[in-house]
Amino acid sequence: MSASRRSRRTRAARRAAVAALLLTAAAGCGDAGGLQGAGATPTAVGPARLWPELTPASSPAFVIGEVDTQAVKGVRVPGDDIREVDPVAVVRAEIAAxxxxxxxxxxxxxxxxxxxxxxxxxxxxxxxxxxxxxxRDLTGDGRDDLTLGFRLLPGSTTAVRVYTVDKHRLVQVMAWEDALSGVELARRSLIIRSPSEVAGYEYRLTWTWDPQQRAMLLTHDEMLRTGNRHHPSRRPSPGASSPSPSAGTR
Structure with a gap:
C-alpha cells in the first residue's frame, strides 16, 4: 500500500455513548422473586437535529477508500485453495508493487x-x-480466507491484510496499518485494537464482510475505555498480535 493510500485512511476516533435502564430481581424473605424498580426512569430525549437549513450532501468530501479490493499479481492459488498460497510470496508481491x-x-x-x-x-x-x-471463512462461501500480518520496519507499525479467492485469483479485500494492541476474528468480522494517546482508552475498529460490495467494510470505529491509566506514546498514523484462539491456523 502506498503512503498516499495510507494517508487517505486517517480518521478521527468516534466516542460511543450508551445509556441503559437496569432492573434488579429481589430475593428477600417472603419475596417469591418479584421485580423491584431501580428508581425513577429519566425522561427519554430524542436527538436534536443541528443546522436543518443545510442541504444534505450527495457525495463524500474525501475519498477514504472504504471499498478497496485488488487482485494480487504474480501469486497463484493452486486448486483455488488459499492454504496452498505462500504468505511470504504474498508480502513479496506487495513490496514489489x-x-x-x-x-x-x-x-x-x-x-x-x-x-x-x-x-x-x-x-x-x-x-x-x-x-x-x-x-477462517470470513466471506461465508464455505472456504477459508487468509488473514495476514507483517511488520512495517523500522517502527512499531503492523500491516493487516485479508485475502479471499475469487475467479481463481487471490484478491485482497481489506488492508490496514497501525500500532496494534490486539487483533481478533469473530464470525464474519476482523477486530483491531490500537493504543490511543488518551490515557485509559483504546481505538477499536471492526471490519465486516459485505456480500454486495464483496469487501470487508469498516463497520465500527470506536474509542473505548480500557481502565488502564498508563498514558501510551502517541499513536502513529494508520495502516498482530494473536487473533482469537478459535481462528484456524496452518
Whole structure:
C-alpha cells in the first residue's frame, strides 16, 4: 500500500455513548422473586437535529477508500485453495508493487524489505517480518480466507491484510496499518485494537464482510475505555498480535 493510500485512511476516533435502564430481581424473605424498580426512569430525549437549513450532501468530501479490493499479481492459488498460497510470496508481491515504500535505499519500510531475506523457513519463523497466517471463512462461501500480518520496519507499525479467492485469483479485500494492541476474528468480522494517546482508552475498529460490495467494510470505529491509566506514546498514523484462539491456523 502506498503512503498516499495510507494517508487517505486517517480518521478521527468516534466516542460511543450508551445509556441503559437496569432492573434488579429481589430475593428477600417472603419475596417469591418479584421485580423491584431501580428508581425513577429519566425522561427519554430524542436527538436534536443541528443546522436543518443545510442541504444534505450527495457525495463524500474525501475519498477514504472504504471499498478497496485488488487482485494480487504474480501469486497463484493452486486448486483455488488459499492454504496452498505462500504468505511470504504474498508480502513479496506487495513490496514489489510499492517500491517507493520499500526501496532499500530510502523507503520508509526499507527494513521490512531487507528482512524478507530471513523468511527462508516461512512466515512466523525467526526474524521474518511476516507473522503467522490465520485461516477462517470470513466471506461465508464455505472456504477459508487468509488473514495476514507483517511488520512495517523500522517502527512499531503492523500491516493487516485479508485475502479471499475469487475467479481463481487471490484478491485482497481489506488492508490496514497501525500500532496494534490486539487483533481478533469473530464470525464474519476482523477486530483491531490500537493504543490511543488518551490515557485509559483504546481505538477499536471492526471490519465486516459485505456480500454486495464483496469487501470487508469498516463497520465500527470506536474509542473505548480500557481502565488502564498508563498514558501510551502517541499513536502513529494508520495502516498482530494473536487473533482469537478459535481462528484456524496452518
Amino acid at each position: 510499492a517500491p517507493g515504500d520499500y526501496a532499500l535505499a530510502k523507503g520508509p519500510y526499507r527494513e521490512t524489505a531487507r528482512r524478507m531475506a530471513d523468511c527462508g523457513k516461512g512466515a512466523g519463523q525467526g526474524r521474518c517480518p511476516v507473522l503467522r497466517p490465520y485461516y
